[in-house]
Amino acid sequence: MVRVLVVHDEGLLRSALVKLLGSDEGLEVMSLSPRADVPDHDTWQTEVCVVDGDCLEGPEAAPGAPFRARWGDRLVVLTTPERPGVLRRAFEGGALGLVDKDASAERLIAAVHRVAKGERYLDEPLTVALLEGAEMPLTTRELGVLSLAAQGSPVAEIAARLHLSRGTVRNYLATAIRKVGARNRVDAIRIVQNAGWT
Amino acid sequence: MVRVLVVHDEGLLRSALVKLLGSDEGLEVMSLSPRADVPDHDTWQTEVCVVDGDCLEGPEAAPGAPFRARWGDRLVVLTTPERPGVLRRAFEGGALGLVDKDASAERLIAAVHRVAKGERYLDEPLTVALLEGAEMPLTTRELGVLSLAAQGSPVAEIAARLHLSRGTVRNYLATAIRKVGARNRVDAIRIVQNAGWT
Numbered sequence: 540m541v542r543v544l545v546v547h548d549e550g551l552l553r554s555a556l557v558k559l560l561g562s563d564e565g566l567e568v569m570s571l572s573p574r575a576d577v578p579d580h581d582t583w584q585t586e587v588c589v590v591d592g593d594c595l596e597g598p599e600a601a602p603g604a605p606f607r608a609r610w611g612d613r614l615v616v617l618t619t620p621e622r623p624g625v626l627r628r629a630f631e632g633g634a635l636g637l638v639d640k641d642a643s644a645e646r647l648i649a650a651v652h653r654v655a656k657g658e659r660y661l662d663e664p665l666t667v668a669l670l671e672g673a674e675m676p677l678t679t680r681e682l683g684v685l686s687l688a689a690q691g692s693p694v695a696e697i698a699a700r701l702h703l704s705r706g707t708v709r710n711y712l713a714t715a716i717r718k719v720g721a722r723n724r725v726d727a728i729r730i731v732q733n734a735g736w737t
Numbered sequence: 738m739v740r741v742l743v744v745h746d747e748g749l750l751r752s753a754l755v756k757l758l759g760s761d762e763g764l765e766v767m768s769l770s771p772r773a774d775v776p777d778h779d780t781w782q783t784e785v786c787v788v789d790g791d792c793l794e795g796p797e798a799a800p801g802a803p804f805r806a807r808w809g810d811r812l813v814v815l816t817t818p819e820r821p822g823v824l825r826r827a828f829e830g831g832a833l834g835l836v837d838k839d840a841s842a843e844r845l846i847a848a849v850h851r852v853a854k855g856e857r858y859l860d861e862p863l864t865v866a867l868l869e870g871a872e873m874p875l876t877t878r879e880l881g882v883l884s885l886a887a888q889g890s891p892v893a894e895i896a897a898r899l900h901l902s903r904g905t906v907r908n909y910l911a912t913a914i915r916k917v918g919a920r921n922r923v924d925a926i927r928i929v930q931n932a933g934w935t
Contacts, residue, residue, distance in 0.1 A: 549817075549838040550839035551754075551815065551838050551839065551840050551842065552750050552754070552838065554757060554841065554842040555750065555754045556749075558753065558756045558760060558842070559749075562756060619747075640747040640750065641749065642749050643752065644749070644756070688923055689927065691927050691928075721889060722889050722891060723891055724923065725886055725889055725922065726889025729887065729888065729889050730889075
């Protein structure tokens with residue numbers, strides 16, 4: 540019997556995933572909201588954590604860190620080829636399992652069993668996306684400036700918050716726009732957000 | 738026995754919702770990708786459609802229309818209080834069921850049975866959001882201009898596409914920014930997208 544924890548930010552889909560995994564007789568399933576604290580290791584003793592890739596977002600604050608600290612490489616991350624940023628973060632973070640959100644129930648169940656044994660499970664469509672996927676082209680600083688702009692902060696505010704001059708902030712934004720092949724600031728934000736790089 | 742169709746854009750969560758609804762003995766469940774064509778009425782004869790609110794998005798192209806045409810008011814829309822635009826569109830479109838994505842499995846199953854009988858099911862947290870929720874403050878024109886800007890189109894391109902002068906496009910953008918209480922163009926796009934108004 541493999542003990543699995545499901546983490547997804549929507550309660551209804553969390554219940555649905557528990558039902559789906561629980562249909563396999565070899566799995567015992569619990570679930571958790573990503574907004575809740577990760578429970579004490581000894582209480583649940585789950586061996587594998589199935590987590591929505593969007594719950595691991597944000598390279599700055601590293602919100603995926605508690606999962607990696609608690610389950611190590613015994614993570615099955617759900618994501619899509621359209622989010623290369625999330626995919627790469629999960630892969631480089633060392634998660635053994637990567638499953639396409641468009642996969643069948645059987646593939647998810649197979650992934651959980653493989654990861655429980657310490658084996659890698661990389662879903663075919665995601666492998667292709669990983670191989671094709673370009674590296675994140677922005678430096679941490681450029682991404683940081685763009686992320687603040689994406690939250691609606693004007694240049695002066697970004698400058699004050701990061702202790703930079705306005706000219707430097709404008710330079711970072713211009714470089715970021717050029718590097719991601721965007722037409723303007725709004726376009727750069729759209730490209731970076733869609734790819735899951737923020 | 739109530740025949741239900743589940744529409745969600747992620748295959749894995751579609752399977753999971755089918756499993757969840759199928760655990761109720763009174764429901765027979767099928768599922769469909771929103772990218773697929775709505776099947777011929779006579780083939781499946783489903784009475785209720787459970788659809789992810791995000792599949793109904795976009796006021797311009799009215800992608801929710803095929804669902805309303807096919808199931809009338811026998812729709813259960815899954816959404817959250819954080820997306821007042823989606824919520825309002827579903828409500829005003831006449832969907833009988835509105836269920837919070839954070840609800841329990843039991844509430845979704847109860848909603849399906851109620852809607853099958855032609856009764857309304859409005860989840861508590863969503864009722865509050867509907868009552869509190871402001872009307873969409875933008876005109877169709879302002880929203881159209883902002884939507885194009887959100888896709889990264891520069892002012893000149895928006896002007897050409899909508900057969901407007903650049904000055905008029907800038908005026909629409911300025912009005913939109915003011916109306917949604919934004920600090921700048923990027924902020925207005927963020928506010929409108931988060932609310933589910935585009």
